[in-house]
Amino acid sequence: MGYLTTSPIDLPELVARVQSPVRGGIASFLGTVRNHHGGRAVARLEYSAYGPMVEAECARIVAEAQSRWKVAVVLEHRIGVLQIGDTAVAVVAASPHRDEAFVACRYVIEEVKRRVPIWKREVYADGSVEWVGAAAGGAAAQQGGEQQVTADFGEATS
Amino acid sequence: MGYLTTSPIDLPELVARVQSPVRGGIASFLGTVRNHHGGRAVARLEYSAYGPMVEAECARIVAEAQSRWKVAVVLEHRIGVLQIGDTAVAVVAASPHRDEAFVACRYVIEEVKRRVPIWKREVYADGSVEWVGAAAGGAAAQQGGEQQVTADFGEATS
Amino acid sequence: MPASAAPPLTVRVLLFASYADTLGLDSVELSLEQPATVGHALERLRALPGGDRLPPKPLCALNLTHVRPDAPLSGGDELAVLPPLAGG
């Protein structure tokens, strides 16, 4: 437990958790809230999650990264109401080798986006509200996304 | 001017310099001082630099990254006496697209290591001192390194 | 018929985000004839008010793990139907 938070993400605190005298290379990624989406001005975002599965899936992703590369990884995703510029997700990967730190960091953020059940509702400047990715185009994209996720999982678990 | 510092590197301050409401993806790299090198226990490191050329070369590297990708980049290298665990170098790249943030961040740290005139002298636990890379093996490596750097520069400037 | 001789199984279905809005439900218990799969549970969901607006192959998780629609269900399973993910 501990991949989800409702508090602001503290990057130096996350770095401190993985840094060590033998892991000299530290790659990190922050995803922050943008002020536009599909051409509309976003006022704030509301993130929600399937909490227990977020924890389980994040633990699997971190374990995968740490078994494939010589890295220590921390990952945190914030939910609740976020303002423009707030950090929604942070990944930090520390390794003796910077190549592995970069590759692992990238792997973790890509898998988080692909596999972790978190949703966001955009509140626009005009007061209207919309689930991100839930429009007609989103449903079509979803179908492809579903096949990719389950195909990969079928391999990983069979 | 401003790529070199003798003060501790402040990652959140660097992130704040490149973050913007349109650049939602922020990739960063920290290089920190390790406690061993070639099997010997390092007590501390002393970094020195050809200051004016560091500034010129870092400016060129950042400009290259910002012209190749849609990113804002900051780069800082600390010199002077550093202890184990201290951050020696930090690169932060912010972009609307996380792929570009990662690629630009990686590019900048690789080019810094290859092109920026900074040296470090390791002070070992037994009190002895050695320039990193300056041993016999270092001279041979240097010859190859020289050819790579100048070959690339010949192309870039001709 | 041996298949229908087994007692029905009960699964808890969780709905999130836009799908919870679509069906007006956060969760529902379904009783299904054995043997049952995720796909059978989805068919039952589609019969609920608003269920016809679910996509043909929604992303599903069974007991906190992504699964395909042909995954078998057991009594007490927690099945989650997941709208397009938007984390990160």
Place this chain on the structure above:
Amino acid sequence: MPASAAPPLTVRVLLFASYADTLGLDSVELSLEQPATVGHALERLRALPGGDRLPPKPLCALNLTHVRPDAPLSGGDELAVLPPLAGG
């Protein structure tokens, strides 16, 4: 001979880190016959005490830019001879 008709040019050579230790110098002014290249300046450095311990092709920078040994020199140039880089 036209080449030697031109007056000698003066360049400032900077040495760093292990090379400064090797030659016991941080900088030195060299007066060179024209036309002169980085390679000619390196030959002169090798004649200084400890200069024989420089590698065959050290990394060089001219006026803050990496250059090859055949780069031409002009009066007032700043030539830096750079030991293996160890930043980052």
